Amino acid sequence: MTRRRILITGASSGLGAGMARAFAARGRDLALCARRVDNLEQLRAELVTAHPGITVAVRRLDVNDHAAVPTVFAELRDELGGLDRVIVNAGLGKGVPVGTGRADANIATATTNFVAGLAQAEAALEIFRKQDSGHLVLISSMSAVRGLPGKKTAYAASKAGMTALGEGLATELRRSPIAVTTLQPGFIATEMVARAGDGALVVPLEKGVGAMVAAIERETVRACVPQWPWRALNLVFPLLPRAIIARMG
Template structure:
């Protein structure tokens, strides 16, 4: 079989090497897991988060295990647009160009709307909506300005497919924004014939500190979730739900089945 084509005879997608990867929200959870996985694969990393101490510890561990790579870290509040610009630009200079931006920073806190805890919902909205927008603005500018191919990855959520209940109401709404923003940028870059590839990744339930209260039988363990997440991003799809089983089946069901039926899947 022609190695340039798949088993169905379709031309295989050429994926450039993404040597230098920037990850926000990298101090814990899925961000940290992705950093460890890509470090083991020999990628240079630029890691940002609010908790600089966690990042410094992670950097030391990554370099001890993978001495041939470069790791840069920086404290970053993604709701500060100027800080995002400064940190992303500094990372871009330090690594000689970022090839893949993984916009992973986000909050999962929240409360039922009207319960008197509007501050928690406001913080979630600010980080997940404005923070993602600030990151996307700078990432696109840097990639366009360098005139090189690049990969822009939005970490959304399967929760973006349906309005959620209680503490997850605001979170799901913010992730719907992330999904819509990513799809719009993908369409624009495609229309331009740009070399910037845009991916929307929709994690389902994965066992992290953010999901400790979730008892869904569909929740994947952390290692499986991270492996699925990295594998999906490396394929550079326009969109992917992870882990693929069961979420590639559940995802369309959430969008098209009547609400009382789809609700039972969450």
């Protein structure tokens, strides 16, 4: 099945913008939202110039404004004449060791990555249930596989919540016309990964996005991307001694 009309949140940079470019090259119509509208407008101009046959709609959206999420999703649906796929991609990578006086950073990360992710899933599935079709994609992380220490604790916990949300929805909707995919990307070269200092195993943005889009198109229930080495590490991480995990903080 070709999902022609695709909504992507957090599309102003990084993985969101990368996926927008990849899907535009496949001739898909796009609904792009993020806080930075100027970036979205520049991206729209780039995409329609490179691919004149597609439609690109943009809206400003702060996903932490939970009441605004269903309104913006509905506006974008109406502008494109429907939505076939929603990619919940907006996220935050701030974090400090828990209990060190910066609870605001950890709470912001947990709220943006999980609570706002849930709000986006609610809005997308309300649309999909009414039309009895659609594909929900949740962007989690390989950090969800194992709790991580230090500045990554809140981030890993928030992404574990996203993976659990995707698993529950995929189980609930397994016999319905609505598909659910959870992606767990490894280290892909974005600003967020650079700030986290995860230099090892980082793959170029284009390669990482290509692996993500391929898994999305297959509508895999859960995928670690790129497959190598992350599919293998998905099995290894839960078995590693805590002394080794402690070095990842």
